[in-house]
Amino acid sequence: MAKTYFEVLKRASSFLKELGKDDYAPYYLLFERKGWNKTDWLLHMKDEIPDVEEAQIHADLNSLQQDYPPQYLLGYSEFYGHRFVVSEDTLIPRPETEELVEYCLNENLQNKLTVVDVGTGTGAIAISLKLARPDWQITAVDLSKEALAVAAQNSEALAASIELVLGDGLAPVLNKEIDILISNPPYISLTEWQLMDQSVKKYEPKQALFAEDDGLAIYKQLVKEAANCLKPAGKIYFEIGFQQGAAVKALIQEKFPNKQVRVEKDLSGNDRMVIAE
Structure with missing residues (x-):
């Protein structure tokens, strides 16, 4: 059965929250990778999520539950209006x-x-x-x-x-x-x-x-x-x-x-x- 962005992200977020981790991190990572803002999210949250993106969220989840920083997963962080590579x-x-x-x-x-x-x-x-x-x-x-x-x-x-x-x-x-x-x-x-x-x-x-x-x-x-x-x-x-x-x-x-x-x-x-x- 097809899943939506909303369903997959909500499940990932709830899983992290139960572990006492940052439950916003999956949203942050998706928004960054997609270049979405909150308006884009509202427009697309009920869209069917592609398999490759769902797999990416599951991979992120494995790292996030081990406290791996989202910025390291992305390979960059924003600072003073500029994007900096981080490692x-x-x-x-x-x-x-x-x-x-x-x-x-x-x-x-x-x-x-x-x-x-x-x-x-x-x-x-x-x-x-x-x-x-x-x-x-x-x-x-x-x-x-x-x-x-x-x-x-x-x-x-x-x-x-x-x-x-x-x-x-x-x-x-x-x-x-x-x-x-x-x-x-x-x-x-x-x-x-x-x-x-x-x-x-x-x-x-x-x-x-x-x-x-x-x-x-x-x-x-x-x-x-x-x-x-x-x-x-x-x-x-x-x-x-x-x-x-x-x-x-x-x-x-x-x-x-x-x-x-x-x-x-x-x-x-x-x-x-x-x-x-």
Whole structure:
């Protein structure tokens, strides 16, 4: 008997809900693959589903019940209006990081600035900045060769000319004088492991997530290194964990006593960014 999109998706969604998983994920995957919006869904939900698409939903379901991220199944994720290739070698870009990009762009309208993005991963921050400010000279640094390969793929696909550098923190660019240091570094404490989503714990790269010293180790490293390459009027934009605002602010203020340092909240009301200028 012929099945409709509605029947197959409802069954898949209910199955995941019973397991305590994200029951919207099957809809998200179908809409992305079909290029559908909610209006398209209303128009086609009672259509007969082709066998090949039903088989794809069942394959997705096998992965989703094992907490495999939908973005990895698709091979891409949307960020700041652009589509970025993602893989298990990179974190999946988050909406909170879009807010970091927004602050950086809104507060820096100059045409020619030298910017370094540390821990670039997919290149989402660096590429988004470059597309919005073509005259900025942007260097993206990462410890992972595999992540840099993904960033290079995204840079080419989105026609964003950035410099990609393999290295640890600011060490590869200490010969530069930079206007902006921006980073969404690993900041999760190892003690927070139990609080993480299963999909993150199982599949996203640990090197890009966790840091020693209660999650502050990379901030300490970057602030120390920034003292050697950040211009006197240079700015720092860090994404942080929601409990790290005061600690990261103090780290920057100690090394840069003449800068104004502030903590900004994300759209959910959590401390999410520390900005120094």
